[in-house]
Amino acid sequence: MAVSIFIGFVVFLLWLSWFLGKKARSADGFFVAGGQIHWFVNGIALTGGYLSAASFLGICGMIAFKGFDGYLYSIGFLSGWVVALFVVAEPMRRLGKYTFADALGARFTSRPIHLAAGISTLIICVCYLVPQMVGAGVLIEPLLGIPHYWGVILVGAVVIIIVASAGMSSTTYVQFIKAGMLITFSGVLVAAVCWRGLETTPDTINVKGEKVAHYTFRTIPVEAGRSWEKHLAGTSFEFVDTIESGTADGSPRTWVLLKEWMPLEADADGQTLRVIRRGQRLPVVQDPSGGLGVDGEDAARVLADKPGVKADAVDLRMEDGRLVAGIKGWWMLKDAGDGNAYLYEAQDVTYSPRGGVTINGLPADSENVLAPMGRIARFGARSGHDGQPGPVNPFRLLAVFADPETEVELPRATRLTHDGAEVTLYCHKQVAGNELMRPGGHFAISGGHLWGRLDFISLMIALFFGTAALPHVLIRYYTVRDSTAARRSTIVAISAIGLFYIMTLFLGLGAIANGVLNPRTDNMSAPLLALSFGPVLFAVITALAFATVLGTVSGLIVAASGAVANDLMDRFLNRSMTEKRKVIAARITAITVGVLAVILGILFRGVNVGFLVGLAFAVAASSNFPAIIMVLFWKRTTAIGIVSSIFVGIAVSLSIILAGPDMFSIYGLSRADAWSPLGQPAIISMPLSFLTLVVVSLLTKNTRSALSAEL
Amino acid sequence: MDADHSRVTTNGGAIQYKQRLGIVLCVLYALVYAGFVIVSVYDVTLMDTVMPLGLNLAVFYGLGLIVFALVLAMFYSRACALSEGREAAGADAPAAAGKGRDA
Numbered sequence: 001m002a003v004s005i006f007i008g009f010v011v012f013l014l015w016l017s018w019f020l021g022k023k024a025r026s027a028d029g030f031f032v033a034g035g036q037i038h039w040f041v042n043g044i045a046l047t048g049g050y051l052s053a054a055s056f057l058g059i060c061g062m063i064a065f066k067g068f069d070g071y072l073y074s075i076g077f078l079s080g081w082v083v084a085l086f087v088v089a090e091p092m093r094r095l096g097k098y099t100f101a102d103a104l105g106a107r108f109t110s111r112p113i114h115l116a117a118g119i120s121t122l123i124i125c126v127c128y129l130v131p132q133m134v135g136a137g138v139l140i141e142p143l144l145g146i147p148h149y150w151g152v153i154l155v156g157a158v159v160i161i162i163v164a165s166a167g168m169s170s171t172t173y174v175q176f177i178k179a180g181m182l183i184t185f186s187g188v189l190v191a192a193v194c195w196r197g198l199e200t201t202p203d204t205i206n207v208k209g210e211k212v213a214h215y216t217f218r219t220i221p222v223e224a225g226r227s228w229e230k231h232l233a234g235t236s237f238e239f240v241d242t243i244e245s246g247t248a249d250g251s252p253r254t255w256v257l258l259k260e261w262m263p264l265e266a267d268a269d270g271q272t273l274r275v276i277r278r279g280q281r282l283p284v285v286q287d288p289s290g291g292l293g294v295d296g297e298d299a300a301r302v303l304a305d306k307p308g309v310k311a312d313a314v315d316l317r318m319e320d321g322r323l324v325a326g327i328k329g330w331w332m333l334k335d336a337g338d339g340n341a342y343l344y345e346a347q348d349v350t351y352s353p354r355g356g357v358t359i360n361g362l363p364a365d366s367e368n369v370l371a372p373m374g375r376i377a378r379f380g381a382r383s384g385h386d387g388q389p390g391p392v393n394p395f396r397l398l399a400v401f402a403d404p405e406t407e408v409e410l411p412r413a414t415r416l417t418h419d420g421a422e423v424t425l426y427c428h429k430q431v432a433g434n435e436l437m438r439p440g441g442h443f444a445i446s447g448g449h450l451w452g453r454l455d456f457i458s459l460m461i462a463l464f465f466g467t468a469a470l471p472h473v474l475i476r477y478y479t480v481r482d483s484t485a486a487r488r489s490t491i492v493a494i495s496a497i498g499l500f501y502i503m504t505l506f507l508g509l510g511a512i513a514n515g516v517l518n519p520r521t522d523n524m525s526a527p528l529l530a531l532s533f534g535p536v537l538f539a540v541i542t543a544l545a546f547a548t549v550l551g552t553v554s555g556l557i558v559a560a561s562g563a564v565a566n567d568l569m570d571r572f573l574n575r576s577m578t579e580k581r582k583v584i585a586a587r588i589t590a591i592t593v594g595v596l597a598v599i600l601g602i603l604f605r606g607v608n609v610g611f612l613v614g615l616a617f618a619v620a621a622s623s624n625f626p627a628i629i630m631v632l633f634w635k636r637t638t639a640i641g642i643v644s645s646i647f648v649g650i651a652v653s654l655s656i657i658l659a660g661p662d663m664f665s666i667y668g669l670s671r672a673d674a675w676s677p678l679g680q681p682a683i684i685s686m687p688l689s690f691l692t693l694v695v696v697s698l699l700t701k702n703t704r705s706a707l708s709a710e711l
Numbered sequence: 712m713d714a715d716h717s718r719v720t721t722n723g724g725a726i727q728y729k730q731r732l733g734i735v736l737c738v739l740y741a742l743v744y745a746g747f748v749i750v751s752v753y754d755v756t757l758m759d760t761v762m763p764l765g766l767n768l769a770v771f772y773g774l775g776l777i778v779f780a781l782v783l784a785m786f787y788s789r790a791c792a793l794s795e796g797r798e799a800a801g802a803d804a805p806a807a808a809g810k811g812r813d814a
Contacts, residue, residue, distance in 0.1 A: 079780060086740075090730070094726075402770065437769055438751075438759060484791075487787075487791060495781055502777060
């Protein structure tokens, strides 16, 4: 059911693209849809191109895992439109033809400018494409039950077909429809969250549509000075091992490995003995011949008699006449702050050196998956919420979360090595409501963290100035008739995007409140929230998010193709190409860029896509933004100044990103070993790019007349 | 290259007015936006302050920034439309456009 809704939607979009694409055969049609798109349609399509998978998946996910810092991206992404509309839109419209480079070219005829602009457009497009691809893979994984990389390849293939066969006209209408539906269904989801209300033990629904009772992760009190054996005497637990891991603040954390003896239940056909855990019925012992018996039979004797019977990764023994399995699980030892220490139940994914993967002590398969995490553990008194489910008004919902006495539990991951196996542990972290709902969950802006503060300021700068410099946003200024229409389009886009971004806050918090977080990837939080309301809503939201990826990716690939066909080949290499050959060159680029994005999308799996998009904004703000602003507003700008500033912006911003702590943790290295203490580059790279432009322009002012002579 | 300029539909007066208005509004917005960043960096616990509707300052300010962008965008659009309309109406009387620019 869910799968058919999903596939139906995608096929509909492909058909639409093909149908509308028949109208776009000339070069003008391929790039800017012949300038015939209505401003309202164009405005919503702008929204569609802008609300990428990052907006939907990344922001909601980051809010669900890190709180308000995810919402910083919403604020920043929207605020960027102010610069785009008030300062850049109108003059660009008057100057431009196809691309950012053409707008620059309206003032200078300089081949290096086309080279610089073409390269920066390509790089920004690829930076922006990667998170879309990561998002696509994450979406497909649970729905179709295929691995992440197949999801990425599928999106790549579909988009390459759309773009290479049709071009811009199709993407405008695809994005129009998709953006309209995305906003509508997000509204439905927000209303559903408010209608259901808030409680501490929310039930949920799994991908098959079965209801799953809320699972509250357990705690075991621990007294100082007693041995583990004494603590665990009389319980079903047995001490196995203990190990320490480092934490971000440098203090060690103790993890304890316990074996829990759990009773087994036989299936009616006698083929499988299962353990019932967190609503999952997981096979532990299997005998295809059905000889395990059901009632009263001595299972242990059966096991001893049948050599073909397999017990995976667990110990078996008899206890009070029943067969029990000893399953290993990790617990985190932590001081509760009230003088007592507790063991907090964790989940784990373990990659053994022999190649096997276990989840929570049993072999990983489609049945044995990590339990969803996150919840509101306690409601503060200030908000006066009684903890009963039922309709809550939206402002009240925000107030409940912001209460300092409200306590939420959010999943956190720790990696360590145990017995040669790579273990990733997921445990809840308790966060006070007021800390969740203010900046600082991701960026360390409190205390003496200088670099955390600079990262935060740097991100806000990149988001504010990056929007106006994104190539796939700029290109749409030219798809309407005149300046007035372009302005109206942008206002439609701001309204729609603003409305959507307000909703992301509710979706992220709703995912916490409904306890649906997948600890392995924050990117799935919004679709999983939809799943808690039923598989139909899940399929629709997933299809929309998938379509969001398709729309954004196709817009980006068109921009990249334009950059190569117009700037690099036609202008820089000075090949006077016919219209037909330009379109062929653009299509070849579309395929190349698409394939590159697929490869990078597979490599960056599991990274928050909002974060990755933020980096694309930083590159755009550093390379294109200074050039655009100075060309529009500083008469002494020279072509060489622009070229230098674009290259300095790209080089500095990319270097800081790649050498920064966030990337080092993505590479699997320690954040402390990063070459650059700063992860967000804009605070350095953007001023540096401006400075380069001004200095080089002043130094080369004599060449201006020479360049003008080329006109 | 000059062919592109044939797209210009209004004359210099309205263009300059719109440009100046756009920059003023953008700077105004940037100041309010910077206020958010400065408060966060200066003392993030200020963001816990309870505001109307029971919201904390962080959410209140954040939502406010989004709504403020919308309000400014609509104001700008209206002002541009008025200025263009005035210019179109006053095509025979350049003085009218001049006044509009000063306003």
